Amino acid sequence: MSDTGVDAPLAHPLLKNDYASEWMGIEVLKVDDGHATITMKLRKEMLNGFGIAHGGMIFAFADTAFALSCNPHTGSVDTMTVAAGVDINFLKPGIPGRTLTAVANRRQQSGRSGIYDIQIFQSVPDSEDEVLAEFRGRSRTIPRPS
Known part of the structure; x- marks a missing residue:
């Protein structure tokens, strides 16, 4: 707990210099080996000309969950x-003001390659969250550049 008595948001080494995720207001709810759950509020700056979520914002949100689930939260120097x-796949329009949640899970890992599924949900007033999009990522572990 912080000095204010409120739990501080979970951190991940990838977020230290991730200014895009910071601007998006992404909060990490859970992260462990092969899994991440994150949230953000859909703001007006994230909308397209139709007044719904810009597909690039949904993609970037899911991509952050993907990255957090692929990389150890303890960090790796190598x-x-x-x-x-x-x-x-976009399934529903993202509605301004709603909270989005991305849930990323590793499906398969073989050597340096992996497959991850990320579901993106949006809150619905007085109802269950609905699936907004489905994202499948294929990962590759590579050496860090020197």
Whole structure:
């Protein structure tokens, strides 16, 4: 707990200099080996000309969950895991003011390659959260540049 008596948001070494995720207001709820859960509020700066979530914002949000689930939260000085490829399917429009949650889970790991599924949910007033998009990421662990 912090000095204010409130639990501080979870941290991950990847977020230290991740100014995009900071600007998006992403908060980490849970992170462990092969899993991450994050949230953010959909703000007006994240909307497209139709007044709904810009697809790039949803993609970037899911990509952050993907990165957090692929890389150890304890950090690594020798390697980093990056996207080798991704697919995203948008299922519903993102509504301004709603809270989005991304839940990332590793499905398979073989050597330096992995497959991760990320579900993106949005809050719905007086109802259960709904699936906004599905993201599948293919990862590759590579040496850190020197």
